[in-house]
Amino acid sequence: MSDLPEGFHDFLASAGWGKAAIEPIPGDASFRRYFRLRRESGETAMLMHAPPPEEDPAPFLDVAAWLCEHGQRAPAILSADKGKGWVLTEDFGDDRMREWLDARPQDENAAYDAAVDALVALHREPAGPFAAYDMPTYLRETALLTQWYCPAQSLDVDAAGYDAAWEEVLAPMIKRQSNGISVLRDYHAENIMLLGGRPTAPQGLIDFQDALVGHRAYDLVSLLQDARRDVPLELEEAMLARYIAASDADEHFRADYARLGAQRNAKIVGIFTRLAKRDGKPRYLAMIPRVWAAMERDLAHPALTPVAKWFDANIPDDLRRAGGGTFV
Template structure:
């Protein structure tokens, strides 16, 4: 990865003249990251090139989270014209790799992630757009838009949307006082910091929505296996001070949002392969179908489960997508 042309002048203005600019692994978007290393300090350079990316939401949410005492990166400087942001370096100690090496720490670290999200839910929501019906629908439609054509399936689109509208109605009714939803809260976006805090990353798409969403994101991780036992224990931990009827309602909404998120991700991972030529994302699809089917087993998802049974039979779900489709 070659640093963007405007990077050197941007760093010079911020007092980082002569620093080395080293590539850091990117993500599934157009954003790229570089580590800026000077003699006695280092930082991260985010390259979020317009028009594909807009770094302003990341900056806004980072400052909101820091104001609420969460560990989001400090913003050292920004060049919005070129999509450049210099931010605090949280290092390389990521939750995902740490747990791969230290599986015995899984329960306490996951409990910490659940405690963090519960604390976030006690704070006022950020000034961000709502996670409304149009957004939920746009996301689940990624499956019929990308996955179904890739599998040469003709599906009942109107029935798909009607089933989701029925199932999501109680979730939307429950988020009248919304919380900040980070939307990509999982083990590959959590850094383990030296002060025993959890460093938050990749929250630029935050919306104001339902408290169950980020729990689903963490406990039904698209990229890391989370055992059913661990998921159940952490959900119970989150619900420890809920009344029984409240807890049952939350579990219903958790399953609904799990199904919504996993449906979306199947569509996104198919798109990443076919449009963006990133076939490695197909390797995650068996996990995504397993998670989705687990959520669809909840009785409150019956209309959506019926649609899947009628339009994407179980045998199709096991078939690999042909990359050159």
């Protein structure tokens, strides 16, 4: 295998996996690369290469340790070299929630029940030692829409008014997240592993290295307004009600859920456009109509009125009806 990163075999030898067979695993939208290692005995492990300076494996290692200490199922760390970007972990197998449900749609309710219950348990724990999901971070994320999507559609928009509208919408919610909980930020069907060959078994977590301390609705939105698979509206409502009934969510929770749904979806539209335009990954454009439809539902909530008015004034109806428009 000729395209392996420099230092690959040296790290495996130091970790005791030097003779293992190597199986590349398709990556995500980052610079990280993944490999499955397989010993002759059949034992397997996962190798992640998160090369500096583009990537830093330290947050992954820190969050994984915190999650395991607080009742969640992150992969065990077998060996690591943070300086060179190598992390060898337990192998959770191939049963990602998304593919499992594609093949077994009858398990959808059970799998989402378990994923929501895992969030309820996580949110009962004290917040982790992570940075705050604060207003500058929220605004930096929503600005990805005006920075990338709008130019891709040749739109000249009021970017300052967009930021101001978001600040007005998010300010009351941020006051309610002052105590905060740990937010994994990419909690969805492609980052949840179904362990033990059934949807109700403990679910393994991956891709959590960007964790922050924020609002309890964020990961629920990430799960139920999934950019990568269709979640039926009736299932979204049932799971939202399940979370509310099992947690100490207050009377503002549904409004905050809509706020964070719109915020996250605006960010994703910008990110997916950037992946296509800057990084040469056009496959993400096909997901934008799904994300846009969820954002439109969120914008219909009265809590989003200032942002909804901005969209009405700046994004033409034909683009919105087309699920974000076309990309050339």
